[in-house]
Amino acid sequence: xxxxxEIIVERHDDRLVARLSGEVDMSNATYVREQLLASMPNxxxxxxxxIAGCRYLDSAAIEVLFDLSRRLARRRQELRIAMPPDSPLxxxxxxxxxxxxxxxxxxxxxxxx
Amino acid sequence: MLGxxxxxxxxxxxxxxxAPPDELLHETAAAVARDLGADHVAILERTGDGRGLLxxxxxxxxxxxxxxxxPPEPERLAHDLGSGSSLTADIGASGQAFGVLxxxxxxxxxxxxxDEAFLQAVAGLLGAALGRARHDDLVSDSxxxxxxxxxxxxxxxxMTDAEGDVTFVNEGWIHFTGGGASFxxxxxxxxxxxxxxTWRETSRERLEFRCEYRLRHAPSGGYRWVLELGTPRYAAGxxxxxxGTATDIHERRTMEEALxxxxxxxxxxxxxxxxxxxxxxxxxxVTFVNEGWxRFTGTxxxxxxxxxxxLGVHPEDAPLTLSTxxxxxxxxxxxxxxxxxxxxxxEYRWIxxxxxxxxxxxxxxxxxGTAIDIHERxxxxxxxxxxYRQEHTIAETLQRSLLPERLPPIEGVEMAARYLPGxxxxxxxxxxxxxxxxxxxxxxxxxxxxxxxxxxxxxxMGQLRNAFRAYGMVEASPAExxxxxxxxxxxxxxxxxxxxxxxxxxxxxxxxxxxAAGHPPPLxxxxxxxxxxxxxxxVPIGAADPAVFREETAVIEPGSALLLYTxxxxxxxxxxxxxxxxQLAAAxxxxxxxxxxxxxxxxxxxxxxGELSDDVxxxxxxxxxxxxxxxxxxxPAEPGSLARLRRRLARFLHGTGASDxxxxxxxxxxxxxxGNAIEHAYGPGDASYEVEVxxxxxxxxxxVRDFGTWRAKRGEHRGRGLRIIEELMDEVSVxxxxxxxxVTMRRRVGAERAA
Numbered sequence: 001x002x003x004x005x006e007i008i009v010e011r012h013d014d015r016l017v018a019r020l021s022g023e024v025d026m027s028n029a030t031y032v033r034e035q036l037l038a039s040m041p042n043x044x045x046x047x048x049x050x051i052a053g054c055r056y057l058d059s060a061a062i063e064v065l066f067d068l069s070r071r072l073a074r075r076r077q078e079l080r081i082a083m084p085p086d087s088p089l090x091x092x093x094x095x096x097x098x099x100x101x102x103x104x105x106x107x108x109x110x111x112x113x
Numbered sequence: 114m115l116g117x118x119x120x121x122x123x124x125x126x127x128x129x130x131x132a133p134p135d136e137l138l139h140e141t142a143a144a145v146a147r148d149l150g151a152d153h154v155a156i157l158e159r160t161g162d163g164r165g166l167l168x169x170x171x172x173x174x175x176x177x178x179x180x181x182x183x184p185p186e187p188e189r190l191a192h193d194l195g196s197g198s199s200l201t202a203d204i205g206a207s208g209q210a211f212g213v214l215x216x217x218x219x220x221x222x223x224x225x226x227x228d229e230a231f232l233q234a235v236a237g238l239l240g241a242a243l244g245r246a247r248h249d250d251l252v253s254d255s256x257x258x259x260x261x262x263x264x265x266x267x268x269x270x271x272m273t274d275a276e277g278d279v280t281f282v283n284e285g286w287i288h289f290t291g292g293g294a295s296f297x298x299x300x301x302x303x304x305x306x307x308x309x310x311t312w313r314e315t316s317r318e319r320l321e322f323r324c325e326y327r328l329r330h331a332p333s334g335g336y337r338w339v340l341e342l343g344t345p346r347y348a349a350g351x352x353x354x355x356x357g358t359a360t361d362i363h364e365r366r367t368m369e370e371a372l373x374x375x376x377x378x379x380x381x382x383x384x385x386x387x388x389x390x391x392x393x394x395x396x397x398x399v400t401f402v403n404e405g406w407x408r409f410t411g412t413x414x415x416x417x418x419x420x421x422x423x424l425g426v427h428p429e430d431a432p433l434t435l436s437t438x439x440x441x442x443x444x445x446x447x448x449x450x451x452x453x454x455x456x457x458x459x460e461y462r463w464i465x466x467x468x469x470x471x472x473x474x475x476x477x478x479x480x481x482g483t484a485i486d487i488h489e490r491x492x493x494x495x496x497x498x499x500x501y502r503q504e505h506t507i508a509e510t511l512q513r514s515l516l517p518e519r520l521p522p523i524e525g526v527e528m529a530a531r532y533l534p535g536x537x538x539x540x541x542x543x544x545x546x547x548x549x550x551x552x553x554x555x556x557x558x559x560x561x562x563x564x565x566x567x568x569x570x571x572x573x574m575g576q577l578r579n580a581f582r583a584y585g586m587v588e589a590s591p592a593e594x595x596x597x598x599x600x601x602x603x604x605x606x607x608x609x610x611x612x613x614x615x616x617x618x619x620x621x622x623x624x625x626x627x628x629a630a631g632h633p634p635p636l637x638x639x640x641x642x643x644x645x646x647x648x649x650x651x652v653p654i655g656a657a658d659p660a661v662f663r664e665e666t667a668v669i670e671p672g673s674a675l676l677l678y679t680x681x682x683x684x685x686x687x688x689x690x691x692x693x694x695x696q697l698a699a700a701x702x703x704x705x706x707x708x709x710x711x712x713x714x715x716x717x718x719x720x721x722x723g724e725l726s727d728d729v730x731x732x733x734x735x736x737x738x739x740x741x742x743x744x745x746x747x748x749p750a751e752p753g754s755l756a757r758l759r760r761r762l763a764r765f766l767h768g769t770g771a772s773d774x775x776x777x778x779x780x781x782x783x784x785x786x787x788g789n790a791i792e793h794a795y796g797p798g799d800a801s802y803e804v805e806v807x808x809x810x811x812x813x814x815x816x817v818r819d820f821g822t823w824r825a826k827r828g829e830h831r832g833r834g835l836r837i838i839e840e841l842m843d844e845v846s847v848x849x850x851x852x853x854x855x856v857t858m859r860r861r862v863g864a865e866r867a868a
Contacts, residue, residue, distance in 0.1 A: 004756075023759070026788050027752035050549075053554060056759065056777065058835035059785055088777040095840050096833055 004052075007035055012112060014045040021053025024061035027106045033064045037071060047076035049102075057089055062096050069101040080104075082111040117231045120144045121287040124217045124238050131383045137242055138170035141214075145235055145527070146172040151226050153194050156239070158182065158212040166212060190215055197221035200229055202236035205278055212241050227291065230299075230329075232462040234292035235281075239329070241272070241280030247255030268330075269339070269359035275352055277316050280564070286359065291331025301327035301336045309477040319345045320351055325366065328359060330710070334543040338366035358577045365474060389464070389484040391422070395477055397442040409464075409486065412455025425463045427453035438468075445470045446478055451487065463491035494803030523550050524761050525620045525737050529708035529717060533681075533729045541612070544679045545578050549585055552762035556596075556620060557585040560732050562611040573609045577591040577602075577654075581615065591628040593616045593666035595654065599630075603658035610655040613678050620736040621768040623671060628664045630654050632682055633690070636698065638711070639673040671703055674711065681727035682719055693719075708733040742808040750800040755784050758804060771862045778841045778843075779860060785834040786856045788831070790819035810859050812843075820853035 005022035010036045016039060024032050039046060049065075051057070079102040083090065098104060105111035124141055138156050155175045157166035165182040175194070191199040196217035214236040218224065229740065238851035269289050272281040272297040290299045300308045304326035305844050308587040315322040322343030327336035343357035387404040393399050402417045410417070410425055426434050430452035441448035448468045456659040468482030520528045530546050543563025551557055559581045563574045578603055584594045595615055601607050614635055617628035625637060627646065631653030635647040651666030680738070683693040701711065711733050720729065744765050748754040759780055766776045783804065790802040803818045838845055842858040 023756065025752070025755050025784065026792070027755060056780070058781060058786070058788065059837055062833060082778065088772075088774040091774065092778065092841070094783060095837065111617075 005032060007032065007039075009036075011044075012048070014043070015048055015112070016040055016044045016046070017048045017050060017108065017112070018048045020052060021055075024064070025056065026060040029058075029060040029064045032061070033068060036068060039057065040072070040075075040077065042075065044058040044077060046080065047072060048080045048082060048108065049086040050082040050111070051089070052084050052087070052108070054089065057092070059070065059096070061113045062093070062098060065080045065098055066101045079094075082106070082108045082112045114220070117148050117234075117292050118147050121231075121234055121238060121282075123293050124235065124242070134243060135170065138239070139172075141169045141235060141239055142172040142826040144217055145214070145232065147225065148231065149200070149216050150218070151200075151223075152219050153190075153196070153217040154216045154217075155190055155217075155803070156212065157186070157190075157215065159210060165256060166172070169212070176206065191217055194218070198223040200232045202229075202232045204236045204238075205240035211240055214239065231292045232584075233286070234290075236343070237279050237298075240278050241274070270357070271314075272346075272356050273354040275354050277312070280354065289331065289337075289359075289361075290329050296602060300394050301329070303327070312343075315343070315357065321345075322355060323356065325362065337361055337363040339363075353831040381849065383514040386798050387474055388579075389483045391417075391468075391480075391488075392471075393468075393479040393482075395479050397438070397480070398461075400479065406484070409456060409462075410454065427455070427515060429453075431681070441468070442480070448480070448482075452492070456483075460601045462486055462488040464488075521773050523548060523556055525764055526556055526618075527708055527735045527737055528733065530730070530732045531712045531714050533716065534718075535565050542566050542681070543574040544681065544728045544730035545574045546730045546732040548678065548732070548734065549582055550760055551586060551589075551617065552763075553589065556618045556659040556734070556735055556736075557581075557676055558616045558618060558732060559585070559613060560679055561611050562632070562681070562730070564610040566728075571609075573607070573611070577609070577611055581613075583616075589617070591617055591626050592651075592662040593647070595630050595639075595651070595662045597629045598661070598662055599654045601659065601661065602655045606656065610653055612653045612680065615675065616675070618675070618734065618736065619767070620764055623673070623736065624666065625668045625669060625675070626664055626666045628662055630662060631656065633678070633680065633694065634699070634812075636676040636678075637669050637673050638666075638676060638701050638706075639670045640704045641670070643701050645694065645698070667742070674704060674706075674708060674710070674733055674736075676731065676733050678715075679727075679729055681729035682715070682731060685728065701810055710734060734741070742810070744804065744806040746804045748787070748804065749802050750802050752788075753790060755787060755790070758784060758787055762806065765806055765808070766813075769813065769862050771813075775860075775862055778815055779815075779862075781857055782838045782841050783817065785838050786815070786817040786858065789856075790817055790854075808862070809827070811863075812859055814859050815855065816855055816857045818853065818855040 005020065005024050005028055008019040008021075010017050018036055018039065020032065036047070036049070036093070047068075049068075065079075072079050081098065081102050081104045083091075083093070083104055083106070085106050093099075093104065103111075114528065124137070124144065140158055142154040151173075154171055155174055155178070156170040157170055157816070158169045159165075160167055160182060164185065166177050166185055167182050171179050178190075178193075178798075184191075187201075188199065190196075194217050198218050199222045200216045201208055203212075204214055214232060216224070216228075216232060225329075256762050269286040270281075270283040271279055271286060272687060273281045297309050297312070308324050308326045311324045312322060322341070324339060327340075328339045329335075330337040338361070339359040340362045341359045343355040343358055343857075345354050373789055388403075390401075390403040391399055391406060393402045393580060398419045399422055401424070402414060402497060406417065408413065412425075423431065423435055427701050432454040434450050437450055438448055440446075444703060447470070449466070451465045454464050456462045463486070464484045465487045466482060466484040468480040471478050490626060522528055525734050526548075528548060532544060532546070534542060543561075543565060545559075545561055548558045549557050557628045559578075561574070561657065563577060565573075577598065580598045581594065581829050584597045588594045588597065595613060598613075602611075612622055612631035614627060614629050614632040616625055618625050625635075625646070628649045628651065629635075630651050634647055637644050637646055646665070646667050648667075649663050649664045683690060683697055685693060688696075697719050700715050702714055705775075713729055713740060713800045715731060716729070744761060745757065748758060748763060762780050764774070766779060771779065783806065787802060787804060802820075805818075806813065806815045806817070808814075838856075842860050844859040846857045848855045848857070
């Protein structure tokens with residue numbers, strides 16, 4: 001039984017929005033990273049990753065966020081994260097200093113500003 | 114005319130009555146003169162030496178003629194009398210001629226053909242009477258009997274003497290023919306020769322005489338077909354002649370003529386028809402097959418006549434084909450049969466053969482039949498049958514694959530399910546059951562029944578089953594799940610209708626929320642006995658759009674089992690639903706019965722011995738009582754086990770009343786510890802790790818135990834994992850022992866809210 005996760009990608013002007021939902025853990029984290037990178041066009045200015053629909057992220061998933069940020073930076077592309085302020089995941093993301101990898105916004109709208 | 118017939122009848126009767134010859138001759142001469150309006154009538158008898166003619170009798174003859182002998186020259190008397198017109202007729206037709214009967218008139222062209230015929234008839238009668246006189250003594254007895262018979266029968270009758278001369282015709286004959294005494298004289302010219310030939314041949318051998326010919330019919334002025342039958346007569350062992358009858362067979366004969374003609378036309382038509390046509394006689398023997406038939410079989414007409422057609426019937430089809438034909442023939446019923454007939458190309462081809470009895474004038478004369486080549490249709494039927502079978506196989510395979518015998522195991526519930534296909538042939542129904550574990554730790558149960566049978570119903574069932582899995586995973590509310598699926602179904606092209614019971618069970622609390630879309634209620638088998646969960650009812654899926662779907666919540670006591678079922682279990686035409694539901698409730702055993710046993714018991718006692726009119730699916734589920742506040746698991750050391758661990762933890766933590774954040778953080782820390790065990794503790798090969806979690810009402814204590822060496826802080830995210838564990842737990846301890854490593858983590862639940 002592997003963890004179910006879903007990625008929905010759409011263009012938003014010159015940025016790409018990816019909604020990540022479900023559960024990401026060590027069993028599917030690498031796959032999620034590859035899918036996101038493959039979805040990124042070279043001409044896009046950045047990626048907004050909306051994790052409002054995520055029920056579960058483990059340390060491997062958080063590692064993916066750091067890795068993604070580094071790779072995009074090399075392509076001069078910016079990573080932003082959107083997450084509701086009341087998400088059960090918030091404390092873990094703060095604890096692991098995800099903000100060091102990418103700015104975290106309270107909503108997708110805010111991230112797109 | 115009638116006068117002349119009366120004359121002939123009178124003369125006949127006088128002759129039969131034994132009038133003396135001379136008297137008879139004179140009476141005859143007078144009658145002929147009267148009836149023909151002749152001036153002179155003479156009856157001349159050939160003399161013994163044949164050299165002269167003795168004037169035996171006469172009427173209006175000059176004095177001196179009677180009793181005198183005339184030279185045997187034709188028209189001698191006519192000349193002497195100075196007649197303008199004359200008629201003569203020989204007396205005694207064959208062999209021994211008696212003499213001549215002559216009628217003369219001064220007027221020219223006084224006599225016509227009818228007059229001549231009359232004279233012939235009279236001459237014949239006289240010949241008979243005179244000849245008869247010679248055998249009078251011998252034949253008087255039989256004569257008398259014949260006379261009696263002749264007078265009381267409407268048939269035409271006649272008699273001859275031993276020489277074959279007609280000695281008697283009855284009234285009927287005279288009336289019919291208008292006076293022709295000899296049947297040769299009154300026969301149709303076309304038939305006369307044949308008649309006389311037959312007569313000569315038969316009488317020479319003194320055999321039964323039989324001939325059908327056209328006899329002059331005076332009343333209509335034409336000819337009618339008669340059947341003449343003659344039997345040799347014997348008196349005192351001596352042949353004395355024939356007695357015969359003529360029967361009017363004109364109707365039958367013309368019917369047969371018409372039939373022959375129409376038959377000729379029929380055959381001509383039949384030969385140009387593309388169909389295969391045949392006829393038989395009344396014994397069922399083939400009398401004709403058309404060219405269509407011979408083109409098919411490649412045989413000749415001669416080969417097909419009689420019974421030999423049956424040789425061409427395929428050996429497998431022959432017994433039934435022939436027996437049904439014989440049965441139909443015996444009862445003169447129409448016959449119809451599809452069978453394989455040998456085709457000239459060498460193979461057998463299917464034909465549809467049909468025969469009906471023929472009647473002519475009310476008489477059964479045989480059968481006429483037609484056959485058509487139906488080989489293509491027949492083999493197409495075979496192919497369709499094959500397609501039909503294939504569809505069943507597919508439907509059955511589909512049904513089986515969609516309804517596995519064994520449900521996938523779900524942590525914390527005991528389950529059993531049964532599916533029985535309906536007895537209507539091999540019809541596969543649209544019933545299904547399914548169980549899935551929701552992300553929130555609850556278990557969704559569904560039992561449904563798609564209307565219809567066969568491949569289509571099975572396919573629709575598969576789609577609905579998947580739709581329930583999909584919506585059941587994301588939607589928490591049963592009514593919402595059902596409403597979404599209704600919308601999905603109504604937006605589709607194909608019309609699908611289904612009744613469904615969808616129920617979500619909280620394994621820990623026993624809380625059930627359900628929606629019954631046109632479906633009978635679920636049964637709870639609790640320690641206090643069985644009860645149905647009422648409410649949450651709405652219309653079936655696919656029945657209306659928009660439709661209102663309701664849900665109902667209830668709590669089942671610990672140790673209870675749930676029984677979900679489809680209509681097929683409880684719906685019967687002969688009993689109201691309430692009664693059937695009572696019967697179902699009465700059938701269940703104690704609450705703690707093994708679920709497979711429960712399924713068998715219910716199917717056995719509710720369905721009984723009778724045939725299933727519909728298919729039946731039942732699903733029994735019982736939440737296992739959780740040892741209060743404790744999990745103990747052994748899991749395989751692979752990343753895939755983490756999801757299962759999370760499901761189990763979700764159930765456990767749900768019972769602790771932890772908040773969403775506590776739930777997530779506790780799950781994360783325990784899984785991080787498990788992840789370490791999986792990632793670093795082992796080399797290749799099968800291995801496992803153990804997780805034990807307890808909750809004492811206040812604190813959650815989790816221990817993850819592996820059997821390798823826990824190498825800390827390898828890789829950045831592993832370091833992050835350890836940090837997470839340390840930060841989120843109140844207390845973490847790691848114990849290394851010979852066999853491996855144990856991590857024990859503690860955290861108070863509700864502390865976050867308290868803080």
